[in-house]
Amino acid sequence: MRKIVTIFTLIFLLTMITACTSNKDDFGRINPELLPDEDNKYSLQAAGKEVTREMLRQKDISNVNPITNTQSYEQLNGLYPKLELEQTPAFIVFDKNGLALKTYDYGELIDFLKSNTP
Numbered sequence: 001m002r003k004i005v006t007i008f009t010l011i012f013l014l015t016m017i018t019a020c021t022s023n024k025d026d027f028g029r030i031n032p033e034l035l036p037d038e039d040n041k042y043s044l045q046a047a048g049k050e051v052t053r054e055m056l057r058q059k060d061i062s063n064v065n066p067i068t069n070t071q072s073y074e075q076l077n078g079l080y081p082k083l084e085l086e087q088t089p090a091f092i093v094f095d096k097n098g099l100a101l102k103t104y105d106y107g108e109l110i111d112f113l114k115s116n117t118p
Helices: 002-019 026-030 053-058 073-079 104-116
Strands: 042-047 066-071 090-095 100-105
Touching: 026 100, 042 073, 053 066, 073 090, 090 104, 100 104
Parallel strands: 042 066
Antiparallel strands: 042 090, 090 100
């Protein structure tokens, strides 16, 4: 009986260690190209409204790289169906661990980028 308890304890501990080895969410593991180039930056996918570095600089935001713009949410859904976008404009922000923000509101995007650090 003691041997069985020991085995189950070891299996439990190994499972916990394995589960905690990566902080990346599904997007980060499946689509690493969506993640930012640097740990202290966000990456941004924008659909239906172009966002540029200059627009962000005017709002004193410099923590985003890269920025990818697409014409419609359907394009992004075609590439990344798990995003489940429903309308444009759509703004999706990723940090080094995966999805950080999904919004359809430009003001919410700006507020998030100003008040959060990756």
